[in-house]
Amino acid sequence: NAGVMQNPRHLVRRRGQEARLRCSPMKGHSHVYWYRQLPEEGLKFMVYLQKENIIDESGMPKERFSAEFPKEGPSILRIQQVVRGDSAAYFCASSPRGPRDSPLHFGNGTRLTVT
Amino acid sequence: GNSVTQMEGPVTLSEEAFLTINCTYTATGYPSLFWYVQYPGEGLQLLLKATKADDKGSNKGFEATYRKETTSFHLEKGSVQVSDSAVYFCALSDDSNYQLIWGAGTKLIIKP
Numbered sequence: 001n002a003g004v005m006q007n008p009r010h011l012v013r014r015r016g017q018e019a020r021l022r023c024s025p026m027k028g029h030s031h032v033y034w035y036r037q038l039p040e041e042g043l044k045f046m047v048y049l050q051k052e053n054i055i056d057e058s059g060m061p062k063e064r065f066s067a068e069f070p071k072e073g074p075s076i077l078r079i080q081q082v083v084r085g086d087s088a089a090y091f092c093a094s095s096p097r098g099p100r101d102s103p104l105h106f107g108n109g110t111r112l113t114v115t
Numbered sequence: 116g117n118s119v120t121q122m123e124g125p126v127t128l129s130e131e132a133f134l135t136i137n138c139t140y141t142a143t144g145y146p147s148l149f150w151y152v153q154y155p156g157e158g159l160q161l162l163l164k165a166t167k168a169d170d171k172g173s174n175k176g177f178e179a180t181y182r183k184e185t186t187s188f189h190l191e192k193g194s195v196q197v198s199d200s201a202v203y204f205c206a207l208s209d210d211s212n213y214q215l216i217w218g219a220g221t222k223l224i225i226k227p
Contacts, residue, residue: 033215042204103164
């Protein structure tokens with residue numbers, strides 16, 4: 001059973017471009033979480049999705065950021081008109097149920113660099 | 116609101132030394148508590164968990180006991196190895212069952 005797959009592993013964008021990050025959860029997992037990690041800092045929750053539904057997006061900036069988890073295909077985190085401050089590692093995690101009842105399985109992250 | 120506080124790193128130890136990484140929390144209700152580990156260049160992995168007071172989680176020689184009276188969940192290991200070098204995150208899940216509240220992480224460096 002493959003783990004959580006994130007791609008690309010590294011992404012370089014110029015200011016103003018769009019960044020699209022993909023996450024394929026583990027088989028059978030319908031809960032997906034996106035986190036951002038800045039250098040030397042902890043994880044910051046961004047958004048929690050279940051299939052086709054956004055459950056909590058309280059950690060995601062209202063502008064330029066969006067997330068989806070369609071019925072078919074991976075979850076996508078989209079950042080429009082990127083700025084240097086968006087440079088970070090973005091981690092996706094999945095679980096079959098909520099984190100209280102089942103551990104989160106993390107991907108290896110996408111490291112976004114905005115030049 | 117709920118929060119998790121970890122000791123600041125980096126923590127530098129020699130191989131075979133005893134390890135303690137402190138974690139305290141603030142929460143309403145009865146959270147579950149977790150330690151996750153992040154090796155260089157990788158995502159986080161669950162190390163151990165405890166779901167109620169006085170529970171002890173253990174894995175790979177690491178242990179942590181859920182202490183409600185001191186609101187703590189300190190991570191310990193009797194004899195560390197170079198391969199334990201990583202960043203360790205303490206976390207709690209609140210009653211909503213989907214939010215994990217994370218500590219800032221503690222970087223552990225083990226020297227041979």
